[in-house]
Amino acid sequence: KAGVTQTPRYLIKTRGQQVTLSCSPISGHRSVSWYQQTPGQGLQFLFEYFSETQRNKGNFPGRFSGRQFSNSRSEMNVSTLELGDSALYLCASSEARGDFNEKLFFGSGTQLSVL
């Protein structure tokens, strides 16, 4: 099986622009979650989608949004970019069997730089 695929791998934007990141989960996985990783804050949970619905949400401003399509692929959007949004954005997928102890599989991330 192919792993979790994130595109693009690298992205450079300027302040005020918006950006859309894409995540294709492992085939058969129904849950996709998004995380922001910065050197200072480490990994932080953004949100989780299951069956096209947001199931959980972290403590990020409304500029960060996401969605999930019927094929479980997910996109994350950040509007009005700020310098502090520069980070590695990771997505992870899981089978969502209803078992809260199931394993998460991460993609390699999208490195976003805001200038």
Next chain:
Amino acid sequence: KNQVEQSPQSLIILEGKNCTLQCNYTVSPFSNLRWYKQDTGRGPVSLTIMTFSENTKSNGRYTATLDADTKQSSLHITASQLSDSASYICVVSAGGGNKLTFGTGTQLKVEL
């Protein structure tokens, strides 16, 4: 506020030696504790997942322990290899789902 603290922040050991990484957490309600390995430029890879009732879990040369009473966990790496050089991240899940609280990681470097 849910928090996960890891120590040490960084560690250098010689190949073949053992090491132990520490994790303390204040997360409620506790669902499970996970250890991940993250190589530079890659996403984290799951090593172990432990629930409240589990005290220890192994994955090859990696052994994790959990003391739910003191809210502490450790990851022991046996007979280290150069490929063990990575960041090791302790993650705690509260109340189910994938809303996880992450530690800032221990950066391990294994040298010849």
